[in-house]
Amino acid sequence: xxxxxxxxxxxxxxxxxxxxxxxxxxxxxxxxxxxxxxxxxxxxxxxxxxxxxxxxxxxxxxxxxxxxxxxxxxxxxxxxxxxxxxxxxxxxxxxxxxxxxxxxxxxxxxxxxxxx
Amino acid sequence: xxxxxxxxxxxxxxxxxxxxxxxxxxxxxxxxxxxxxxxxxxxxxxxxxxxxxxxxxxxxxxxxxxxxxxxxxxxxxxxxxxxxxxxxxxxxxxxxxxxxxxxxxxxxxxxxxxxxxxxxx
Numbered sequence: 001x002x003x004x005x006x007x008x009x010x011x012x013x014x015x016x017x018x019x020x021x022x023x024x025x026x027x028x029x030x031x032x033x034x035x036x037x038x039x040x041x042x043x044x045x046x047x048x049x050x051x052x053x054x055x056x057x058x059x060x061x062x063x064x065x066x067x068x069x070x071x072x073x074x075x076x077x078x079x080x081x082x083x084x085x086x087x088x089x090x091x092x093x094x095x096x097x098x099x100x101x102x103x104x105x106x107x108x109x110x111x112x113x114x115x116x
Numbered sequence: 117x118x119x120x121x122x123x124x125x126x127x128x129x130x131x132x133x134x135x136x137x138x139x140x141x142x143x144x145x146x147x148x149x150x151x152x153x154x155x156x157x158x159x160x161x162x163x164x165x166x167x168x169x170x171x172x173x174x175x176x177x178x179x180x181x182x183x184x185x186x187x188x189x190x191x192x193x194x195x196x197x198x199x200x201x202x203x204x205x206x207x208x209x210x211x212x213x214x215x216x217x218x219x220x221x222x223x224x225x226x227x228x229x230x231x232x233x234x235x236x237x
Contacts, residue, residue, distance in 0.1 A: 035226070037228075042230070043125075043207055043209070043230065043231035043233065044228060044229075044230045044231060045160075045209065045211070045226075045228035045231075047226070047227075091159065091160070103150055103162055103165060104150075104160075104162075104211075104226055105162070106159045106160045106161075107159060108158065108159045109158075109159055111157075
């Protein structure tokens with residue numbers, strides 16, 4: 001069974017500062033994918049970044065980067081130069097290797113508030 | 117990029133009535149679609165997996181007779197909440213993947229609809 005743990009229910013960050021959102025996962029699979037999604041108050045889920053279990057380099061997408069530490073089973077999201085528009089819920093998610101399995105399992109989320 | 121259209125975005129209904137939520141893929145054909153439920157300030161919980169032309173696969177604890185899923189075409193999946201009760205009030209969101217874009221299933225990006233906020237009074 002897989003499990004995603006996000007231990008920070010809420011985080012505050014000063015505008016223009018960097019922030020790290022924690023995510024640890026538990027899986028016995030060798031091949032898996034890790035995702036981060038942003039959910040603003042409107043409810044839509046916005047894909048931010050993806051990291052594959054076999055990827056040797058940490059994923060980066062603009063201001064988003066994923067600090068992937070496979071041995072520790074952690075996949076923390078780093079947001080650099082925070083903006084007011086970054087205030088939202090952030091979900092870490094994982095996909096396993098089940099045949100034909102595209103479904104994602106989500107963590108409980110972290111509410112990020114950017115302070116002007 | 118791929119677009120998913122989910123309607124309605126908000127709905128209020130009376131107890132005992134049924135509500136249909138539609139999820140359409142606008143740019144491509146989606147063979148597999150997922151339906152999630154999200155309680156306030158909680159995570160997304162998978163309810164069921166909808167495959168075009170076949171019966172949906174429901175997660176443990178989800179009543180298939182209450183949450184009817186129909187994936188009749190490659191561009192449309194519907195979730196019908198039957199005989200709604202106040203405890204069914206929640207945020208429902210659909211999602212699909214583009215398997216043709218992925219070399220493996222791992223990095224297939226999931227696209228989500230805008231979600232439907234259901235309130236049963």
